Amino acid sequence: MAKQDRAIRTRRAILEAAAIVFDEKGYRAAKLSDILERAKLTKGALYFHFTSKEALANAVLDAQVSETPVPSPQTYKMQEYVDMGLLFAHLLVSDPLLRASVRLSLEQVPEINRSSPYVEWVERNTRVLTEAKECGELLLHVDPAETARITVGAFGGMNAMVSTITPPLDLEREILTLYRHLLAGIAVPSVLLRLDVRPDRGAQVLAEAVLEPAAVTPGVDIA
Amino acid sequence: MAKQDRAIRTRRAILEAAAIVFDEKGYRAAKLSDILERAKLTKGALYFHFTSKEALANAVLDAQVSETPVPSPQTYKMQEYVDMGLLFAHLLVSDPLLRASVRLSLEQVPEINRSSPYVEWVERNTRVLTEAKECGELLLHVDPAETARITVGAFGGMNAMVSTITPPLDLEREILTLYRHLLAGIAVPSVLLRLDVRPDRGAQVLAEAVLEPAAVTPGVDIA
Structure with missing residues (x-):
């Protein structure tokens, strides 16, 4: 798999994990650690794509x-x-x-x-x-x-x-x-x-x- | 003012204060202390009417x-x-x-x-x-x-x-x-x-x- 493809898949996996956590807990109660656990990723991989919970939420909103x-x-x-x-x-x-x-x-x-x-x-x-x-x-x-x-x-x-x-x-x-x-x-x-x-x-x-x-x-x- | 009238007014004052705090901060972030401060009441007066933040929120919902x-x-x-x-x-x-x-x-x-x-x-x-x-x-x-x-x-x-x-x-x-x-x-x-x-x-x-x-x-x- 090319590097770029892998990055796109990782980004999508993070977004989906974030979506499930936001949907279950709401924005305020959702924690980055819950999202990492669900996406089975390290903090580094997450921060490569999204710099904050806010950025993640905005990406989920844009996906609509x-x-x-x-x-x-x-x-x-x-x-x-x-x-x-x-x-x-x-x-x-x-x-x-x-x-x-x-x-x-x-x-x-x-x-x-x-x-x-x-x-x-x-x-x-x-x-x-x-x-x-x-x-x-x-x-x-x-x-x-x-x-x-x-x-x-x-x-x-x-x-x-x-x-x-x-x-x-x-x-x-x-x-x-x-x-x-x-x-x-x-x-x-x-x-x-x-x-x-x-x-x-x-x-x-x-x-x-x-x-x-x-x-x-x-x-x-x-x- | 009769005791009952005063109780009704106090209840209404608490509800209005709670409403303003819920509207500004949302349910999760709203604190009973913010509501008390806004209604200028003691904890005792509040608990006489509402036993919890949940009860207050339900009363605000019912008021609709x-x-x-x-x-x-x-x-x-x-x-x-x-x-x-x-x-x-x-x-x-x-x-x-x-x-x-x-x-x-x-x-x-x-x-x-x-x-x-x-x-x-x-x-x-x-x-x-x-x-x-x-x-x-x-x-x-x-x-x-x-x-x-x-x-x-x-x-x-x-x-x-x-x-x-x-x-x-x-x-x-x-x-x-x-x-x-x-x-x-x-x-x-x-x-x-x-x-x-x-x-x-x-x-x-x-x-x-x-x-x-x-x-x-x-x-x-x-x-």
């Missing part, structure tokens, strides 16, 4: 968007909008790195950059909704940036509620219900009729997704 | 629904549904007790009962949406419990996002936008036309609200 595959292109842009959310919900159920990232973005820790996943998700959603609007798939009144904020905020809230309530709710089912609620007020009827919002859509999108992250359009204003 | 006034009755049940959310958003902007309660419900602290505000809000929303459905104000497909869960989860998520993003977004405006997105997919057009969703609606609802909490219907299933 960068590690989520981009759904493949569809005939309707609104299907791409839905697919983005259903795929993320599908991955969240089983991926500890993504779960920890979402968990961290809700913690009251001023030293980590909790806003970056929100900003990136809102940008991705704004982009696809703007394209949908240009294609005539959205109702006249829809403001893509506004709807993107509602989508991202509501998604995060459903995820937080689902894991707080006892017994826990089914995240994929709740997110599907969320999209069904939002779509009726934003998409034109002829597009609504053609959208696939079946329960297994998230799994199907994953099977067809590509792994490169979408090109980032600079300067999309989310406020 | 019990301290929120009930909007006054309206011609349309769907106006009551909207009013409930807009009033809470309006109060959240300035009430430290409510802010701390919402903050706590997002923390990863197994020993406090974070699910109770979610459950109570979903029950309140289910109740008013069920009445709206009986009055013919909702579209045929709407399941009141399902829509109640989406409303509560999405509201919580918008609130979390608004305070995480820099610069922070305007909570009341975002919650209004959320309701506008949801309403179109659930209410019949003739009711939509008659709903007041203007920016100052939250303040107006507060002015007209009553302070007694709504009677609780037992056994509303939120799952």
